[in-house]
Amino acid sequence: MPTPDTPTDKVIATDNAPxxxxxxxxxxxxxRGWGVTLLLFALLYSVLSWWRQPIxxxxxxxxxxxxxxxxxxxxxxxxxxxxxxxxxGSWCGVCHVTSPIINELAASSAYTVVTVAIQSxxxxxxxxxxxxxxxxxxxxxxxxxxxxxxxxxQVTPSYVIINDGEMTQGLxxxxxxxxxxxxxxxxxxxx
Numbered sequence: 310m311p312t313p314d315t316p317t318d319k320v321i322a323t324d325n326a327p328x329x330x331x332x333x334x335x336x337x338x339x340x341r342g343w344g345v346t347l348l349l350f351a352l353l354y355s356v357l358s359w360w361r362q363p364i365x366x367x368x369x370x371x372x373x374x375x376x377x378x379x380x381x382x383x384x385x386x387x388x389x390x391x392x393x394x395x396x397x398g399s400w401c402g403v404c405h406v407t408s409p410i411i412n413e414l415a416a417s418s419a420y421t422v423v424t425v426a427i428q429s430x431x432x433x434x435x436x437x438x439x440x441x442x443x444x445x446x447x448x449x450x451x452x453x454x455x456x457x458x459x460x461x462x463q464v465t466p467s468y469v470i471i472n473d474g475e476m477t478q479g480l481x482x483x484x485x486x487x488x489x490x491x492x493x494x495x496x497x498x499x500x
Contacts, residue, residue: 366459390493392423395411411424466483
C-alpha cells in the first residue's frame with residue numbers, strides 16, 4: 310500500500326474537466342492572440358498606407374506624353390472607366406516585385422493602367438530598362454521627379470485610382486493584383 314510520500318500512477322483530478330480541456334483552451338488563447346496581432350498589423354498597415362498615399366494636386370496635369378512622346382490623356386481615359394496610375398522607379402527594390410504584377414494587370418485587365426517612372430533616367434535609358442525587364446505598360450517618364458512631387462508622393466511604389474478625372478483611392482506598398490482589380494471594379498461600381 311502506498312504511503313503519502315510514495316508516487317502513484319493515478320492522477321487525481323481537482324475538477325470535473327477532461328484532461329484535454331486545458332490544451333484546447335490554451336490553443337484558443339493562442340489563436341485569439343494571433344488574431345488580435347493580425348488585426349493590429351492590418352490596422353497599422355492601413356493607417357500608414359493612408360498617411361503615405363499620394364494626394365491629387367489642385368490642378369493636376371493629366372494630359373502628358375509617355376516616354377516615347379505619345380500623348381496620354383488620363384482624364385479622358387478615366388471618363389470611360391477607372392484608371393490605375395502606378396508610381397514606381399527602376400531603382401526601387403520593391404518595384405522589382407510589383408512592376409511585373411502591374412504589367413500583367415495592364416495586359417489582362419479591362420481597366421487602363423498608366424505608370425509613372427520616377428527619376429529612372431532619360432527616355433532612352435527608361436526604354437532600355439522596360440525592354441530588358443519585359444515591361445510593356447504605358448509609361449510616363451518623370452525624370453526629374455516633379456510629377457511625383459506634385460502628387461506629394463512619399464514612397465514607391467504608390468498607386469492612384471482616377472475615375473472621371475478625380476482621385477478615388479490612393480495606396481502604397483505591395484498590392485496583389487486581385488486587390489487592385491477589386492479596387493478598380495469598386496471604383497467603377499460606386500462612381
